[in-house]
Amino acid sequence: MRGLMNKLVSRSLYVAGKWQQQQLRRLNIHEYQEEPKNKMRGLMNKLVSRSLSVAGKWQQQQLRRLNIHEYQGADLMNKYGINVPKGVAVSSIDEVKEAVKSAFPNENELVVKSQILAGGRGLGTFQNGFKGGVHIVKADQVEDIAGKMLGQILFTKQTGPQGKVVSKVYLCEKLSLVNEMYFAITLDRKTAGPLIIACSKGGTSIEDLAEKYPDMIIKVPVDVFKGITDEDAARVVDGFAPKVADRNDSIEQVKKLYKLFCERDCTLLEINPLAETSSNQLVAADAKLNFDDNAAFRQKEIFALRDPSQEDPREVAAAKADLNYIGLDGEIGCMVNGAGLAMATMDIIKLHGGTPANFLDVGGNASEGQVVEAFKILTSDDKVKAILVNIFGGIMKCDVIASGIVNAAKQVGVLWSDFSVYIGEQVALKVPVVVRLEGTNVDQGKRILKESGMTLITAEDLDAAAEKAVKAASK
Amino acid sequence: VGGVTPKKGGTEHLGLPVFNSVAEAKAETKANASVIYVPPPFAAAAIMEAMEAELDLVVCITEGIPQHDMINADIFTPQVRVKAALNQQSKTRLIGPNCPGIIKPGECKIGIMPGYIHKPGRVGIVSRSGTLTYEAVRPFIGYLLSHLDICVDQSLSSIYVPEDTSSHACFLDLLLEKTWGVFQTTAVGLGQSTCVGIGGDPFNGTNFVDCVTKFLADPQTEGIILIGEIGGTAEEDAAALIKSISLSKIIVSLNFDPLPWLKANIRESGTEKPIVAFIAGLTAPPGRRMGHAGAIVSGGKGTAQDKIKTLREAGVTVVESPAKIGVAMHESGGVYAACMPMLLLSVVGLNCNGAE
Numbered sequence: 001m002r003g004l005m006n007k008l009v010s011r012s013l014y015v016a017g018k019w020q021q022q023q024l025r026r027l028n029i030h031e032y033q034e035e036p037k038n039k040m041r042g043l044m045n046k047l048v049s050r051s052l053s054v055a056g057k058w059q060q061q062q063l064r065r066l067n068i069h070e071y072q073g074a075d076l077m078n079k080y081g082i083n084v085p086k087g088v089a090v091s092s093i094d095e096v097k098e099a100v101k102s103a104f105p106n107e108n109e110l111v112v113k114s115q116i117l118a119g120g121r122g123l124g125t126f127q128n129g130f131k132g133g134v135h136i137v138k139a140d141q142v143e144d145i146a147g148k149m150l151g152q153i154l155f156t157k158q159t160g161p162q163g164k165v166v167s168k169v170y171l172c173e174k175l176s177l178v179n180e181m182y183f184a185i186t187l188d189r190k191t192a193g194p195l196i197i198a199c200s201k202g203g204t205s206i207e208d209l210a211e212k213y214p215d216m217i218i219k220v221p222v223d224v225f226k227g228i229t230d231e232d233a234a235r236v237v238d239g240f241a242p243k244v245a246d247r248n249d250s251i252e253q254v255k256k257l258y259k260l261f262c263e264r265d266c267t268l269l270e271i272n273p274l275a276e277t278s279s280n281q282l283v284a285a286d287a288k289l290n291f292d293d294n295a296a297f298r299q300k301e302i303f304a305l306r307d308p309s310q311e312d313p314r315e316v317a318a319a320k321a322d323l324n325y326i327g328l329d330g331e332i333g334c335m336v337n338g339a340g341l342a343m344a345t346m347d348i349i350k351l352h353g354g355t356p357a358n359f360l361d362v363g364g365n366a367s368e369g370q371v372v373e374a375f376k377i378l379t380s381d382d383k384v385k386a387i388l389v390n391i392f393g394g395i396m397k398c399d400v401i402a403s404g405i406v407n408a409a410k411q412v413g414v415l416w417s418d419f420s421v422y423i424g425e426q427v428a429l430k431v432p433v434v435v436r437l438e439g440t441n442v443d444q445g446k447r448i449l450k451e452s453g454m455t456l457i458t459a460e461d462l463d464a465a466a467e468k469a470v471k472a473a474s475k
Numbered sequence: 476v477g478g479v480t481p482k483k484g485g486t487e488h489l490g491l492p493v494f495n496s497v498a499e500a501k502a503e504t505k506a507n508a509s510v511i512y513v514p515p516p517f518a519a520a521a522i523m524e525a526m527e528a529e530l531d532l533v534v535c536i537t538e539g540i541p542q543h544d545m546i547n548a549d550i551f552t553p554q555v556r557v558k559a560a561l562n563q564q565s566k567t568r569l570i571g572p573n574c575p576g577i578i579k580p581g582e583c584k585i586g587i588m589p590g591y592i593h594k595p596g597r598v599g600i601v602s603r604s605g606t607l608t609y610e611a612v613r614p615f616i617g618y619l620l621s622h623l624d625i626c627v628d629q630s631l632s633s634i635y636v637p638e639d640t641s642s643h644a645c646f647l648d649l650l651l652e653k654t655w656g657v658f659q660t661t662a663v664g665l666g667q668s669t670c671v672g673i674g675g676d677p678f679n680g681t682n683f684v685d686c687v688t689k690f691l692a693d694p695q696t697e698g699i700i701l702i703g704e705i706g707g708t709a710e711e712d713a714a715a716l717i718k719s720i721s722l723s724k725i726i727v728s729l730n731f732d733p734l735p736w737l738k739a740n741i742r743e744s745g746t747e748k749p750i751v752a753f754i755a756g757l758t759a760p761p762g763r764r765m766g767h768a769g770a771i772v773s774g775g776k777g778t779a780q781d782k783i784k785t786l787r788e789a790g791v792t793v794v795e796s797p798a799k800i801g802v803a804m805h806e807s808g809g810v811y812a813a814c815m816p817m818l819l820l821s822v823v824g825l826n827c828n829g830a831e
Contacts, residue, residue: 189677189707192558193546224547224556262550265543294768295541297516298551326763339675339766340604340704343755347779348796350758359759361766364587392606394575394589439589439609462610463798 068305069115071170073289076302080260082253083283087172089115096146099171100139111136111172114149116164117310120156127153127163136174146171164310177285180273181240183254185261187268194222194261196232196254198239202273228258240274245282253282264302265295314358314377321373324363330355331473333378333387333431335371337362337396345390348462354470357384364395371404372411379408379431386473389435390465391445398437398445405435406452432457432472436465476500479509497528508532510576510585518572519544519555522680526560526567533680534585535571542768545572545678558678569680573767575605575672586672596666598804599690601683602702603675603709603767607755610797611702668696675767677706683713691720691746698749698804701791703782705756706770710782714789720746750791751803754779 068076071089078084088099104110114121114133121133130148133156137145146169155163182202188195198218199210210217218239222228233254234247242250261269268290275285296303308316318325324339332354336342339361346356358381362374378387391401434457437445449456457472459465477491484495494500497509509530513521518537525533541548548555561569570577576586580593592609602608671686673679683701690696703710757779759765761772772778783793794803 187542187546187678192562192678224549224559227549262543262547265541267542292542292768293764294515294539295543298541324766326760326765328760336606338604338606339770340602340607340702340755341610343704343759343765343770344604344607344610344753344797346758347755351795356758359763359765392609394606394609395587396606439592461798463796 067117067307067310068289068302069117069168069170069307070113071115071168072305073287074170076264076289077257077260077284077287080256082256082260083281084287085172085175085283085285087170089168089170090146090150091168092150093143093147096143096150096169096171100142104139104171104173107139107173109136109138109174110142111174112142112145112149113170113172114154114166115168115170116154116156116159116166117307118156118158118164120158121154124154124156124159126166127155133166142171167307167309175275175283175285176278177273177275177283178278179243179276180285181242181275182272183236183240183257183274184268184270184272185258185266188221191221193224194258196220196222196228196236196258198236200239200241202240202275222258228255233258242276242282244280245276246280250282257284264289265292265299266290267292314381317373317377318360321370321377323366323370323374323377324359324361325374325377326359327381328356328358329383330357331383331385332469333357333360333381333384335360335362335374335378335387335389335391335401337364337366337391337393337401341390341392345388345462345466348466349388349470352463352466352470354466354473357381362396362401366396366400366404368400368404368407371401372408375405375408376411384431386469387431387433388465388469389433389437390462391437391439393437393439393441393445396439397441398439399441399448401437402445402448405433406448406454409452409454432469432475434459434465434469434472436460436462476504476506497524497530501528501530506530508585509534511535511537511572513537515539515541517552519548519557520552522557522569522572523555523560526557526564526569529566531567532585533567533569534574534576535569535674535680536574536576536587537571538573538675540572540676542676542678545676557680561680570671571674571676571679571681573676574674574679575608577672578667578670580667580670588670588672593670594666595668597668597695597697598666598700599668599686599693599696599698600670600700600702601686601690602670602672602700603704603769604702604755605672607702607753607797608670608672611700611753611800668693673709675704675769677769679769683709684716687713687716687750691748696748698751700800700804701750701752701786702797702800703752703754704767704770705754705759705765705772705779705782706767706777708777710752710754711785714782714785714791717746717750717791718789746790749804751800752783752786752791752793753795753797753800754782754786754793757783 071087074084074087086103088103090096090099100110112135116133124133125131126149128148130152133149133154135145149166149169152166153163154166155161180202182197182199184197186195186197187193196219198220199216201216218235220232220235220239222232230251233251236254237247237250257269257271260266266289268288270288271284271286273285275283277283291299291302312327314327315325332349334342334345334349334356336345342359342361346359349356358378360374360378362371366374378384389401389405391398393401435449436459457468459468476494477488478493479495479497479500480493481495483493484499486493492503494503500506507530509525509532511518511521511525511533515537518535518540522533522535544552544555545557547559557569561567574586575588576584578584578586578588578590578593580590581595584590588605588609600608600611602611671681673681673683673686683703687699687701690699701710701713756765756770759770759772759779761775764771786793792803794800
């Protein structure tokens with residue numbers, strides 16, 4: 001009966017698992033607009049992260065779900081009829097010329113912004129020495145400045161030491177903003193529904209404001225049976241209280257933002273500042289959009305906007321293999337089944353004085369091929385000095401993991417008895433591997449590892465395994 | 476019930492009948508519980524169907540249900556508003572989604588956890604993570620094994636040792652068969668009364684608060700284990716509940732000399748039952764989703780540090796490693812004298828409002 005039950009369960013989970021493996025995307029969206037002055041850039045970064053703490057208070061949700069570029073976010077909002085500053089994304093000097101001529105014939109000044117998926121652009125430096133990833137320039141200087149950015153690597157505080165390549169530059173109209181307000185929509189865990197948040201004061205001090213004057217933050221939960229009503233939208237508008245923009249127009253803008261939020265499976269939509277221009281228009285001057293990874297199967301258009309050139313190559317490789325992987329910068333590579341156990345494994349490594357190199361949940365449905373890929377990613381990480389495989393198989397079978405490790409070792413090369421193995425172009429990596437197997441088919445798994453002749457360090461429980469891994473890494 | 480799959484009604488699976496809909500299955504068999512393995516695009520609708528059929532218990536294993544589906548997916552699937560619908564009724568309890576299920580060792584299992592590592596006992600476990608729970612369950616076996624020398628000496632003249640002693644579980648089975656009485660009298664009995672996986676999603680049907688409430692009222696449960704992780708406020712909500720229960724229990728005891736009663740009944744948690752917790756994700760970087768949709772530190776909120784602190788303030792013993800959970804549970808059987816003065820002070824200054 002147990003055998004039958006196991007089969008039934010594992011087959012059902014294969015079905016569920018096929019879909020489970022889909023959502024390994026992480027997509028994020030840029031801030032939308034910022035003053036190109038360096039100081040402002042730093043402030044904007046602070047304000048974005050702080051505003052998210054305001055939104056975050058009501059819905060502790062994902063900062064990084066879908067990462068899409070600023071110009072893509074603006075384009076999306078524009079499609080929904082939401083007012084955004086006018087902008088054109090360009091990838092070459094010719095396109096720059098064309099854009100200035102056709103889209104901005106009458107502008108004296110334009111904002112030129114590097115499109116990378118990291119913050120801190122204003123204060124960043126390019127590989128060619130040019131300073132600042134965001135500039136306000138006179139129309140006749142746009143070509144020159146854009147030329148210094150396109151195709152270059154930009155280093156900011158958030159890009160990491162390798163920087164990020166600027167494939168596109170966003171040319172925007174320079175707006176004079178009269179009033180800055182705050183607007184956000186989140187999915188609130190407490191009310192288990194959409195929550196709209198508005199504040200009449202946006203900008204950098206939103207977090208301080210939320211602390212000192214919580215009454216200035218207006219929260220409007222939306223009844224999911226009714227959808228957003230005119231009354232709801234009106235309360236929101238009165239909440240951020242535009243000074244000059246037309247009230248009815250503003251109500252319509254709120255409804256459009258809500259529509260985008262729902263139709264595109266957003267987990268967070270934050271506009272800070274939601275501004276009024278000198279021409280009495282309400283405009284989303286800076287936006288952060290997060291999308292639900294779980295909805296990738298029905299948001300193909302959105303998830304197609306993902307730019308892998310901006311991501312950690314280890315994570316790109318992992319996503320290709322449908323592995324749930326997050327790269328960190330420690331020394332002990334981890335392979336675990338189950339997200340909670342994977343996090344606990346990282347915690348316990350730290351407790352024993354080591355540093356985890358990554359988070360990796362192979363899940364209950366990992367195939368041998370995926371285990372091989374996972375092992376390859378871990379061993380290709382230069383920083384990794386030891387690998388810890390911690391498997392407590394319920395649905396996951398220990399023999400599948402064991403076969404995967406053995407096959408990966410054959411392809412990648414690990415220390416094999418007393419010999420270093422050279423395979424193809426890959427130099428043997430003398431990375432000690434600590435394996436702890438428990439649960440379904442544990443005996444078969446252990447036998448496979450024993451018979452492979454691989455030099456492995458085994459452990460019986462998680463504490464011992466972590467301790468051994470830390471010791472192995474420090475040698 | 477062999478299964479519910481539209482268009483497969485009338486066929487058989489594992490010798491049991493398959494039905495086209497949950498309502499049909501319920502009408503024919505009087506089934507009152509359901510487990511859902513439906514893939515994410517349709518899982519929320521499956522939950523709605525089970526609710527509409529008024530089943531008592533629905534366990535949804537599926538990982539990857541879009542969050543909007545749990546909230547309001549009317550745009551994508553008509554009438555799917557799982558959380559709102561759940562809140563409007565009281566017939567159906569949902570466990571999950573994205574959970575391993577629920578098990579009462581020796582009696583019933585609805586889910587995917589390996590049954591053999593569980594043993595009937597007196598500790599209630601509620602967890603957001605599947606495999607991490609197994610890790611917490613397993614040390615009970617290890618802990619029991621560490622007591623084996625004493626038990627064996629006292630009661631056995633011969634011991635059966637299987638050839639492959641790496642398989643702890645089966646060794647333990649054999650040993651338990653022969654020494655069950657000894658284990659019981661040594662009062663180890665650290666098996667589980669009920670083990671509930673509430674899952675890793677931010678919007679779910681059952682949370683820590685629900686389970687803690689039930690465990691506190693369950694006579695079979697003498698200790699409670701919480702296994703949490705980063706993201707959300709479920710652990711903090713549980714801490715608030717535990718704290719409030721402690722206070723109301725003290726008020727109740729005022730009509731007689733409280734000290735002996737406290738000594739006899741109050742464990743460190745301030746409730747009658749010791750509560751031990753482990754929170755995963757101390758080392759998780761902020762802003763990254765750590766596997767589970769609900770496991771993310773956002774805007775500085777939902778950190779493991781905050782949760783650990785809040786739980787400790789409520790009198791919960793929070794351990795640093797899942798391997799230490801079993802030990803902590805066993806050791807927390809006593810009374811912590813240090814807590815008593817604090818509890819008495821709270822009584823004196825307290826404004827009684829709504830205490831039972």
